[in-house]
Amino acid sequence: MxxxxxxxxxxxxxxxxxxxxxxxxxxxxxxxxxxxxxxxxxxxxxxxxxxxxxxxxxxxxxxxxxxxxxxxxxxxxxxxxxxxxxxxxxxxxxxxxxxxxxxVPGDLFGGGTSSEAASSPLPEETAAPTAAPSAEASAIPTLDDPFAGSPAKRWADGAAGISVPKAEAVGGRSRAQVAKTLELTKKLLVESNLDPATLRGERPKAALDVLDPLQKDVRGLLETALRKPDEKHDPLWMFSRFDPKEARLVGDAVKTRGRMTFKAGDHASVAVHADYTFVYPVVQTNGSTEVTRTIIRRILDVEISDPAKYQVTPGKLSVVNWDQDINNSACEVYDGYLHPSFRSAEPTGPDPTGPTTDPYDRSKPLDPKRAEGCGTVSRV
Known part of the structure; x- marks a missing residue:
């Protein structure tokens, strides 16, 4: 019928x-x-x-x-x-x-309900959004639904949210060389922010292997940060790491959203720009079932230059710039780990003094003055 x-x-x-x-x-x-x-x-x-x-x-x-x-x-x-x-x-x-x-049973006109549209996955981000995501219905994250009440619920899971654009020859680099650079950039992002071992605080060997060992200032800084972190050598500048004695990830999913672009670089190179936000649902390791979320937006600029013209290691990335905005984690704590804030736990680090921001707002560039004080977030 x-x-x-x-x-x-x-x-x-x-x-x-x-x-x-x-x-x-x-x-x-x-x-x-x-x-x-x-x-x-x-x-x-x-x-x-x-x-x-x-x-x-x-x-x-x-x-x-x-x-x-x-x-x-x-x-x-x-x-x-x-x-x-x-x-x-x-x-x-x-x-x-x-x-x-x-x-009438089912969807007579095939349009879907508003609730179905609200829970359907978002299409890929191909340009900077024009505004922050709209407010979600108030909901408390749980072990079964760790992204409840978060706009990230509609984001892609993990590496699926890091889309590589179609390669074209630029900067004296062939299409195949550009494609290789894009794939290495994605690998660096995945190994630095999504790899389970990295998230557990282990040494991110696979991520380090992507970087050019001849770029000693970057490699040297990161090696020191992992070995002996402090305010001037912080591994969180590149890697997402939780103290395994304090917190652990809920489930296997980290929500990811952002975009990657490329152009001709200044050093006979292809330059890649990546802008991604990662949302980590975590729970304390003391047996509590309270779930919170740490949100990190990372900006990364890398390139691969022509080894015939520059002293570089073929097939390795050189880091030109990095920046990050870490939300719902203790400020001014430099032990190399993220420390999420839980309502039921005593706060770690100083009280927030900076402005309130929306960690899900990807429509604006990172504020260069945000590091002057610990801020607060409007939602997690």
């Missing part, structure tokens, strides 16, 4: 108190009248006499060709009457659905 038939069947009885009785009575009267007018009628004696006379004239060839088109017009009239009856029925169905859509 098709959808329209089901709707007609459901709305045939006037059990819905929202449909007035006089509407059903008028519908019944109109339907009965249209059917009565279009029904075949028994011909009178005069009509039978005329029909017989015309038949004899036709046999003698006394009537013009096409004289029987009159009944065809009558058939059209009958069809119009039938469509009129069906039109009234359809109009009643539409009226009933408008008053009470729940009577």
């Amino acid at each position: 098709n959808t329209l038939s089901k709707a007609l069947e459901l709305t045939h009885v006037s059990e819905d108190p929202k449909i007035p009785d006089d509407v059903w009575e008028q519908f019944a009267r109109d339907t009965e009248r249209d059917i009565r007018d279009s029904a075949p009628k028994e011909p009178s004696a005069r009509a039978r006499e005329v029909t017989e006379r015309l038949r004899r004239q036709e046999e003698r060839g006394e009537l013009p060709e096409g004289w029987r088109t009159g009944p065809a017009r009558q058939q059209k009239k009958s069809r119009r009457a039938l469509w009129g009856v069906l039109g009234v029925a359809v109009a009643v169905v539409v009226a009933v659905v408008a008053v009470k859509p729940s009577l």
Whole structure:
């Protein structure tokens, strides 16, 4: 049975108190009248006499060709009457659905409900958003639904949220070389921010292996930061790491959203710009079931130069610039780990003194003055 038939069947009885009785009575009267007018009628004696006379004239060839088109017009009239009856029925169905859509099973028009649209995955981010994500319905994150109440619930999971653009030859680099640079950039982002071992605070060997060992200032800084972190050598500048004695990730998903672009660089190179936000749902390791979220936005600029012109290691990335905005983690704590804030736990680090910001707002560049004081977030 098709959808329209089901709707007609459901709305045939006037059990819905929202449909007035006089509407059903008028519908019944109109339907009965249209059917009565279009029904075949028994011909009178005069009509039978005329029909017989015309038949004899036709046999003698006394009537013009096409004289029987009159009944065809009558058939059209009958069809119009039938469509009129069906039109009234359809109009009643539409009226009933408008008053009470729940009577129709499924999605009659294929548009989907607003709740379905609100939970469907977002398309890839291809340009900077024009505004922050709209406010979500208030909901407390749980172990079963760690992204409840967060715009990140519609974001892609992990590496699926890091899309590599289509490669083209630029900066004296071939399309294949550009594609390789883009893939290495994605690998660095994944190994630095999504790899389970890195998130548990282990040494991010795979991420370090992507970087050019000849770029000693960057490699040296990161090696020192991992070995002996302090204010001037912080591994969180590049890597997302939680203290395994304090917090752990809830489930396997980290929500990711952002974009990657590329252009010709200044050193016979292809320069890649990456701008991504990572949302980590975490719980304390003390047995508590309270879930919170740490949100980190990372900006990363890397390039691969022509080894024939510059002293670089072929197939390795050189870091040109990095920046990060870490939210819902203790400020001014330099032990190399993220320290999420939980409502039930004592705060770590100094009290926030900076402005309130929305960590999900990707429509603006990072504020260069944000490091002057610990700020607060409008939502997590």
